Amino acid sequence: MIGVFKFINSIRILIVILICSTLNSCIDPFEIETENFENILVINTTITNEMKNQEVLLSRTFRFEDDGPLSEEGATIKVIEDGSVEYLFEESAPGTYRSVQEFAASSGREYELSIQTTDGRSYVSDKVTLPQETSIERVYPQRITNDSGVEGLGIFVDTFDPTGNSQYYRYEFEETYRIVTPSWYPFDLVVTAEGEESFEFGLVNRPVDQQVCYASNVSNNIKIANTTIFEEDRITGLEVNFIPAADIRIDNRYSILVRQYVQSREANGFYEILSNFSESESLFSQIQPGFIAGNITSEDNADEKVLGYFDVSSVSEQRIFVNRDDVLTDLPRYALDCELIELVKDPFDELITFHQRISVFIDSDEVRYLPDSPPIPGEPIVFPGVLRYFVPRACGDCTALGVSESPDFWMD
Structure with a gap:
């Protein structure tokens, strides 16, 4: 749920632009201070059908003038399966909670998230079930020119569910690339x-190990798709990433791991709203920065706002490798x-x-x-x-x- 934090940052940017446009005649420096600030709990989690230590991230919204979100520490967290089986979580780092034991979400069972913060407040999610698992058919590279006229490497995904039950998809990726020292001297x-x-x-x-290195990035945007208007539950040629030809990431050898989440209609709606906020770059957009309600509520105060969504998704992933000279050999390189x-x-x-x-x-x-x-x-x-x-x-x-x-x- 990187998009949750991107949504908060998008609102900060919107405020800056608005203030600057209304005060463009001012030449004296000024400090921006947030008024009517709401201290809202932010919950970031997706439980999957992978056997692993599942993770929940907790933080708080922050004022515009602050450096960033404050981790919510010391909480008691559990995921409850079918109302009886409890998976407890422990804090492995400030605001980061990992399940004490490995577990995987299973089809046909209901899951519920329960959180109690150190100030005694309790939060609970709606009961959710695991959607059907659908495997990625293919992840593949293709030389393209993007909408801005920049040539580079596009990464695309194909997927298909013959049962027609998946329909709602979300994609994340982790990219890794090799760096070769350009002016090596021994x-x-x-x-x-x-x-x-x-x-x-x-x-x-x-040291010889300073000659070849590796670096990695994770996706920082929200990529969703649904097939409800199509005759088949099929996605073909969905672009999940683009790397300009002159980018260091594709200067030598590149790898990307694409993860496909099959999610519920409700989760898709939540992420779609977040995506719209994060992609809006104009003050004249029809999108209004209101509160985004998820499926987590306070048990103590029905009017308390909680930002986040308890998502249970089935996951499929696929990794590919790309050599620059196989696709972009005649284009300008990273310099x-x-x-x-x-x-x-x-x-x-x-x-x-x-x-x-x-x-x-x-x-x-x-x-x-x-x-x-x-x-x-x-x-x-x-x-x-x-x-x-x-x-x-x-x-x-x-x-x-x-x-x-x-x-x-x-x-x-």
């Missing part, structure tokens, strides 16, 4: 000795700014001052050494004040952009 420059008039410099092996950084001795500075500057530069960890002419490894390097070269760290060390350990699922 040695780093270090200070080997400090004298009264100059430093001595030498080379040490640069990291690796312009050489020059250090030159000021004619009026002493040599020791210049060497100190080089030492500080190295210790900053913001750059990596890339000489104009490679020195001989193992021999001291004495800089008499001539021009030397460095590049930004990301150009010579991929750990500035990712991690060196490849994921367990990665395939070359």
